Amino acid sequence: MDTRVTIAGVELKNPVMTASGTFGSGAEYGEMVDLNRLGAVVTKGVANVPWPGNPTPRIAEVYGGMLNAIGLQNPGIDVFVERDIPFLKQYDTKIIVNVCGKTTEDYVEVVERLGDTAADLLEINISCPNVKEGGIAFGQDPKAVEAITREVKRHAKQPVIMKLSPNVTDITVMAKAAEAGGADALSLINTLTGMKIDIHRRTFALANKTGGFSGPAVKPVAVRMVYQAANAVRLPIIGMGGISTAEDAIEFLLAGATAVSVGTANFFNPYATTEIVDGIEAYMERYGVEDVKELIGAVK
Amino acid sequence: MDTRVTIAGVELKNPVMTASGTFGSGAEYGEMVDLNRLGAVVTKGVANVPWPGNPTPRIAEVYGGMLNAIGLQNPGIDVFVERDIPFLKQYDTKIIVNVCGKTTEDYVEVVERLGDTAADLLEINISCPNVKEGGIAFGQDPKAVEAITREVKRHAKQPVIMKLSPNVTDITVMAKAAEAGGADALSLINTLTGMKIDIHRRTFALANKTGGFSGPAVKPVAVRMVYQAANAVRLPIIGMGGISTAEDAIEFLLAGATAVSVGTANFFNPYATTEIVDGIEAYMERYGVEDVKELIGAVK
């Protein structure tokens, strides 16, 4: 049985990876999960300098999911390169570094610093709904998507995955803009913008008022967007949004994703990623699928 | 205790109404629910001529909600005016007629036919994701929103509520466009576009491939959009999307809605609407709220 998939020339032992921001840089979950079993670990977003993130409360539970407004707290690229990359290097898994920034220059700085590291792929987050500058501001305008993609590509040594926002009228427009800018792959979806109000205290549940909505509840939107994007561009797609079981992961593959990321599910099932790896194999066995690549985009 | 609210000059005995398409024209649920207790009944969308709707399967269950692709099956305005309006007229509740169409002329024709009926308000659905022509095509472009609003307003005798799609980058742009076109009120949200794939049969769960996603799972997106729209325009807003309890309804009021619609919840709890009416009163009692209008937009 062949579970390997390839993204922009990088071969993953299986299509299962972690979603940025839900798995740290792997160290915390590494106590419970064998990182060697994952196709890739995608790290929390890292910027050129340390970011303190947003005030608390940063998360709220909602029906079938959660809102977060972490605000991209991160130690900055220096600490990251010194500490987190060497940590991940110990494992037989691919390293995908998620990059955030407030300006194009910020992104470029991080990307350049990563050039001579062991990072296998770069995932550029232009879709974080929780920061005032950068983030989603880039991800909701096709011209901005194309421009930042082009600029990042000019400076990147590794292949570049553009991570798109679902908070748009037409995801195919954004996907095509990233393709036009030279992206090697796409990740989608980042979180939907959501809000929760505490009716007893009459306040917002999050200090930031709005937050990014993730978890099983968002899956139908994510599957739809992956399907639309996969049928609009020729790039490999990393699908995510509500994946918590192997069935969910397979749904994304059938919709057109080449690989999948598991995010919020880690919080309620720390063993989710490896259970999904096992579950995909069991499905392939059951239906006599020799090569996982046969599943990609098989439902049209 | 005063639970009355006013939308475009029409006074509702309480802010609880049904969401279009989930309650027929009231007759079916009337066997279980006392329609006299509702602020208003919003009917299933009606077009100028009968529409057969989409092939089955038209619905699919998803985590915390459902997808539907009914495709606006309806008997056409003639049967509607003859049968459904007189039925609703028997009750002490307001009648809001939801209008759909493929072209601006279709909408105008229906609106004109409704002019001398007992309909109290018109809700114009420019956001149905399940029909090829009309529907969402109008609702995702601000110029089209403004134009159709203006045209409908020119022909409407009753106040006009424009029903907006959440499948947009910026809901405030659409809200402002409707306001500019002369809308008297806004309804939001219609359904999010979603997809489900049956991994065992390797087919789409819906004959239509995509469907409108509704139910408790979508609430955080709906609350956020109601809040954003309420803070962008001066129009009263009818909030909906995942409301199944009084707590949910109050969350929408606090976010800025003047009234709320209950949709998918009717399917798993036919008594949802009247339970919500009771629950809002209990909340007002508990917190000493004399007038429900104090709650509207109280969280900023």
Place this chain on the structure above:
Amino acid sequence: MAQVKIEAVVKSQEMLADGVYSMVLSAPEIARQAKAGQFVSVYTKDSSRLLPRPISLCGIDKEKGELRLVYRVAGAGTEEFSRYEAGEKVQVMGPLGNGFPLKEKKAILIGGGIGIPPMLGLMKALDCERTAVLGYRDSQLFLKDEFEAFGPVSVATEDGSAGTKGNVLDAIRANGVEGAVIYACGPTPMLRAIKAYAAENGIECYISLEERMACGIGACLACVCQSKEVDHHSNVHNKRICKDGPVFAAEEVEI
């Protein structure tokens, strides 16, 4: 009176065959009004699954106020039901749908697979000569002995391990089953074949259909089938299985 949504109590649960269960519910408000061929909407307790599971009435005990549901585990919802033990409380709405018309003619009752249970309710309710033709996958002939109390029973099995090898029509032909009215419930290909058979032989025929449902009471228009005549509700050719059906005269619908 009309349908109600109530909290029913499980009286008993029993496995009849691999994955096929019989559950008796105490639901007097529903049982009082119910008739054969109607169904109930059963709700799961798992709040990620909100839509009703429509299940036909296999038995109605008006005196005890009980309903019997016989169902196959088909997914997560029915799997949840199969774990209920006596005493468990369940949200149930009903009775829903029209039920079978009770004709005073020699009747052939045809059930295929999980379409068998509603025919047992009808078998009991009819008061004329009647014979049952039951199609199973294999030799696990659930409910068959209960039908035999009311009339002769022919069996077809897909694997040939009992009765006629093949489908219900094979069993009808093999056993020379005759009648003046057919009632049938089962998979669509079976119903399609029966409709054709009835038409050819000029036999009155009623079939019970299935479709995905949301409201279960005729409001949402999810569960339509194509009807020959313009339907009275939507003024098109779409009858609602939950409200106008699930039982239709075979010639009324395109399947």
Place this chain on the structure above:
Amino acid sequence: MAQVKIEAVVKSQEMLADGVYSMVLSAPEIARQAKAGQFVSVYTKDSSRLLPRPISLCGIDKEKGELRLVYRVAGAGTEEFSRYEAGEKVQVMGPLGNGFPLKEKKAILIGGGIGIPPMLGLMKALDCERTAVLGYRDSQLFLKDEFEAFGPVSVATEDGSAGTKGNVLDAIRANGVEGAVIYACGPTPMLRAIKAYAAENGIECYISLEERMACGIGACLACVCQSKEVDHHSNVHNKRICKDGPVFAAEEVEI
């Protein structure tokens, strides 16, 4: 070893005061490693509520492999827990967090409201002179008698119905409670006052903090508090309560 997520079994459940429950879980893999001041993440069975409910360890029985959780019903999740009976299975992850440092000095243990339970675990774990100061709403003095087995106990109640009327600091002053190290858990305003009190009096002080959590193990950065020094993980001034805490030296954090 490290934290694990396991299926624990409820051994007993008891109401201690209005809305305050004591639940004992069999969870040997966690109990074996646990220490006072740590907590566990408890998951609800309702699949609409996915995040963990962090609950402190009130008692750890390493021999029996049991954990005791004492919790207040604060919302839907804890309400669900309160309905569990012996035999119920529960998903639990732990042990989480750092726990209290066990100093060999005369200790004052201060618990306010639902901050009382973790102090009982510490009261048992300490092996030096120790006194407890417990702040309650009213005369329902849950767990008080259990503290008394290990040392003197002072009580404050908001309504004055038992002990000193007022808060824990009022009780400390009223009873002339003295010590060389303070351990405290309770609402933030109480902790803030204790921090100031300890600083004024030059007493070493450890406080246990709370924040909304998603991962519970330091990966998601949801549960931060502001720290005086740059934290080693994110290189900013944000310590993670779930991983770097929940217990902090009072001067380490801004509250």
